[in-house]
Amino acid sequence: MALVRKRRHRQGLRLSLPPPLVAADLRKQSHYAALLSAICPTSPDIESLSDLEKLDVIGHGNGGTVYKVRNRKSSSVFALKVLRLDPNVAVIRHQAACEAEILKRVDSQFVVKCLAVFDTIEGDLCFVMEHMERGSLYDELRVRVNLPECVISRIAEGVLRGLQYLHGMQIVHGDIKPSNLLINGKGEVKIADFGVSKIGVGTRSACIMCMGTCAYMSPERVDSERWNGGNADGFAGDVWSLGVVLLECFVGHYPLVSLGETPDWAVLMCSICFGERLEIPETASPEFRSFVRRCLEKDWRQRGTVNELLAHPFASRSF
Secondary structure (H helix, E strand, O other), X not given: OOOOOOOOOOOOOOOOOOOEOOHHHHOOOHHHHHHHHHOOOOOOOOOOHHHEEEEEEEXXXXXXXXXXXXXXXXXXXXXXXXXXXXXXXHHHHHHHHHHHHHHHHOOOOOEOOEEEEEEEOOOEEEEEEEOOOOOEHHHHHHHHOOOOHHHHHHHHHHHHHHXXXXXHOOEEXXXXXXXXXXXXXXXXXXXXXXXXXXXXXXXXXXXHHOOOOXXXXXXXXXXXXXXXXXXXXXXXXXXXXXXXXXHHHHHOOOOOOOOOOOOOHHHHHHHHHHOOOOOOOXXXXXXXXXXXXXXXXXXXXXXXXXXXXXXXXXXXXXX
């Protein structure tokens, strides 16, 4: 699919990249021990951060900044996610360790690839990632407002394939939303940003700790007691989030509140947990309406599974 991204921040950055820190020196600091054990080997094409030249700012979020960078030796372009860690905040260090561990494990064409991880003397953690030239689905929707069903169908299939892979590795993403779905030059959509993801599911803590973005949270995560979220495995929450994203792609705005209504916490909680059965526009095809309703079943036990949805006519090649 031909997707066009509206470019921002075109001026090059003059800030120098932070120098890499020798791992042996960092291990002397006990609060980094667990984090370092999770860091994956560096790419043979990128020996240190000094090999990379900053070109642009791609975005901000989850306590870090993402830059577009170029390898000085090969001229290859990558994305560099710089995560600023506070050594005095244990939960931030724990999240960083989880993200590094997940990125070390995953290798799928439907997930944005991590090529190297570096630590710095300032305490930053730097992820060298596959560069997704056309930005995020959020960027795309800002330009085009909404998308045709044929494009939404391909997005659905790609994200489901990514979730199938992640769930097979017992990884709950926990924050599926337009800004975490990135688009490359071929128009392929891939899952990114594992800052709130969790490895190993099946407990209440796994569902609650994986906070994510409240607007895309499932009912069992927003109100665990009412919707029996204590027994949820987290996989169904990713399916709910995908359903919200796809409906947003169709209607051109966040779909769980009225157009123009401020989606504050109280409004979102009422809409997600107590709202009536969601009405999908009649202009949508029967296949799309059926697919989204399976994603947005409020009871997670009745919600469609990833494997079921991959076989659904809307996400399959038969649509």
